[in-house]
Amino acid sequence: AQSLDVLSSMANIGGYRAVLEAAQEFGSFFTGQVTAAGKVPPAKVLVVGAGVAGLAAIGTAGSLGAIVRAFDSRPEVAEQVESMGADFLRIDVEQEVSTDGYAKETGEEFNRKAAEMYAAQAKDVDIIVTTALIPGRQAPRLITEEMVASMKPGSVIVDMAASNGGNVAGSVADQKVVTDNGVIILGYTDLAGRLPTQASQLYGTNLVNLLTLLTPGKEGEVALDFDDVVQRGMTVTQAGETLWPPPPVQVSAAPAAASQEVAPVGKAEVAPRSPARKYALMALGGALVVAMAAFSPFDFLLHFTVFVLAVIVGFYVISNVSHALHTPLMAETNAISGIILVGGILQLGSPDPVIQGIAFVATLVASINIFGGFAVTGRMLEMFRKD
Template sequence: MGSAPQPGRQHGTLTEAPMRLGVPRTTGEDHRIVAVTPDAARRLTELGYDVLVEPGAGDGARLGAHEYVAAGARVAGRDDVWSADVVVALHAPGPAELDLLRPGAVLVAQLAPATDPELLADLAARGVTALALDAVPRISRAQSLDVLSALSNVAGYRAIVEAAEEFGGMFTGQVTAAGTTPPARVFVIGAGVAGLAAIGTAASLGADVHAFDVRPEAADQIESLGARVVRAADATQQVSADGYASALTTDQEAAALRTYAEQTARADVVVTTALVRGTAPTTVTREMVDAMKPGSVIVDLAASGGGNCELTVPGERVVTARGVVVLGYTDLPARLPQHTSRLVGTVVAGVVALITPGQDGRPVLDLDDPVVRGMTVTTGGQVLWPPPPVQVSAAPTEPPPEAAPPVGPRASAQRHRQRRVVLAALGGVLAGLLIAASPPELVGHYTVFALAVVVGFYVISNVTHALHTPLMAQTNAISGIIMVGALLQIGDPSPVVTTLAVVAAALAGVNVFGGFLVTRRMLGMFHRDEPSRSGGGR
């Protein structure tokens, strides 16, 4: 049975009764990952589903069958799991599993819709409604449903762990009685989710991290993790309308390769992450590898798409004649199965919750929802891939006809510098006039104030982003001193002094209380929740 569509909406209720939701065991190189943890299974049962888990599905992540049973799920055989009303898997089913899917079933898995049209045609012919976890549109509302980001985060972290194991030295610099050792130099190509995870991990180990991304807006994210931004103005580009990076032009690619050649020759560890819609462009050529130092390590996180390095062999470890190690592992998330399974389970539960608005075990497709529409690749015997484009905030908007032509990065930077010079000159003139008109006893105070401004600017501007939280605590203390001084001046016979003291006390108070509030929120980001007793979130 089905419910009537709402006026003006493409809605279809797939069944009226609560459904059985099957969780099969993952096979292949990712066999240690399970798509639904006990915590996620509990959430799915709360949505009204009868959750069936294949025996041994959670063994690789050390999640026993008893934990699933305690969460409200049931253990069932392979045939029962794959013939359930809703099937949730990590990867696309093979030929044998496809034969077990019943017509009208809902399949939620990574389906690689852009590269496997035959699978989509087969699913549509079988009457399966398929939602691709790896086709979530890049919009803010869908970030928590992006399984690729979850897997990339783990892969970026694990890439540095693998590199540290292969590298013949310590990542952090050492100062000892026997001498000093410099930190390892790490170069990361791409500051997406995987790249940022690699940057943060390498920086936390004390490495000298440098990173490059063709998107200019990624520079702030790189610096916030304590790394140095490698800049190449001729290779920058904007994000495409679907939120993914576009392929580089010939000139941009040539400029980027020059930057890669310079940085890889100086690096001890190189991490590549460039993947454009499942295809890996070449970012590290054979000549670049030959120019690297013996003992250097390359971790190619785009190996699944063919590899960014010309010497990458997907799934293999390669050592060149000069002793450079090239790691093309494609199972990095599976090497941390507990953490990965927890992230994937959270994503899967969120996706199922999205298509179960009534929390009654009845999935409903709202194809007017851009998130649901983007993931739905087959339904009603039809292939719905590719979805219509979704406008994202990262994409540039078209200027109105009367607007001036867009200004390039160099011209914009030059204008910014010119404005700063003009403002600085005006400020200097005004300061000179103020000093000339002031009594002699105030000249010394102005001098001290000017020196304090200059020193403070250079001190603050050169503090790394990682130290902004303790720096804010220092500024809170300074604001407290200002508040005390202002309070002592309130009641002065001069109305000017009293007015300035009241204003100073008010502003310092706002700064103190606001600073403590922001500091508390920033420190709260590092707070660890208590582990779940069910074991699903270990």
């Protein structure tokens, strides 16, 4: 039925446009940035109501790089919100699952805890988009004057329910209001009309889909089928008989996934390595070291010791780096810098002042390379953090 639903099409455009209007008034970036002049935190956006308009607002704000949070009185929409990369805010009150897809009036305890959550979020977020509507009733008042007063100067609120009374205290239909503490409240009711090309295209598509449904014979003759809940629900009169209101239609819940028992997969048995082979290799290695120590010059043993230490230290340093950062350049510079640093430190004790000077320079340069590499890597990782 959504292919015929003009309200869904216009709400989709409205949610998208609401975020653009907020971005127009907001005085900073949506996405966080790290620049030479300093770090800019990302904008924090709260979307109240996760219907068609709310989901469109969530997707738009997320695509602009903001941290998005959303809340809805229907717990079944949490999965949709989280699948779009937003955080779904929950309150510890039992709620019934909606049977018609629309929000219903909530209980006193739910409203109290929701108000506490709104008050806490208002102090933290930069932008609030409210879309909460109840069919046939005035829009619920969710954001109070105290909450607006607690927001940071320059914050923006877009009240998409302004035409039905508004979710926000102080919002005025079709007007922009700036509070005493610098919070901007937008009560525009023509958000879909601010994208006229797209609104006309979607509205025309809705009409084409409607006429296609009503003329199954494709001859231009309307043939109503009251067995179709969509056609029955939109028919007011037929042959002088009043058919309104239509019988209630319940939205079927998604079927629970059937639990399937998966047989445990046994681990493939690996033949244990022979301990005799291990000990034989250790004995062979020890014999080679003893032979090398017995017949090699003393200077060679010193260099060989430095080499072994450099290999061991370099191995543990590189193995503790994330695989995402294992570039050939980093691996090579770490290994070379480690060898130079260890060798330079050992040569600092030489009695020759020339060797001491060269060792000091080598130690200094290698240290700059190592510590500078960690500093640059740390700044690079900070660019991928939003908070």
